Amino acid sequence: MPLNWRRRRRRRRRRRRRRRRRRRRRRRRRRRMKRRRKKKKNEEEGKKKKKKQRNGGKNREKRRQTGEEADKKEAVLVAVVVVVVVEVVVVVVVVVVVVVVVAGGGGG
Numbered sequence: 001m002p003l004n005w006r007r008r009r010r011r012r013r014r015r016r017r018r019r020r021r022r023r024r025r026r027r028r029r030r031r032r033m034k035r036r037r038k039k040k041k042n043e044e045e046g047k048k049k050k051k052k053q054r055n056g057g058k059n060r061e062k063r064r065q066t067g068e069e070a071d072k073k074e075a076v077l078v079a080v081v082v083v084v085v086v087e088v089v090v091v092v093v094v095v096v097v098v099v100v101v102v103a104g105g106g107g108g
Helices: 058-066 068-107
Strands: none
Touching: 058 068
C-alpha cells in the first residue's frame, strides 16, 4: 500500500440533502345554492318549512371530548413524520452507496 493511499481515496461526491415537509391541507367548501322557483300566479303559498336550528358547534365539542378531533390531527402529524423519515433514510442510503462505490472503485 503506498504511503499516500489515504489522500488518494478522498474523492467524495457531494450530494445535497433537501428536507421537504409536505403538508396537505384540504379545504372543502360546500355552497348551498337555493334555487328560487318562480311562483305561478294561481299557486297559493303553502306551509313554510321550519328552519333547522343549528347547534352552535356542539357536535365538534362532543367529538373533541371523545378524542376524535385529536386523533385526526395526530394521524396527519404521524403521516408527515413518516414521510420525512422515509425520505431522509432513502437519501442517507443513496449517499452511503455512492460513497462506497466511489471509495471501493480505487482499491476495493
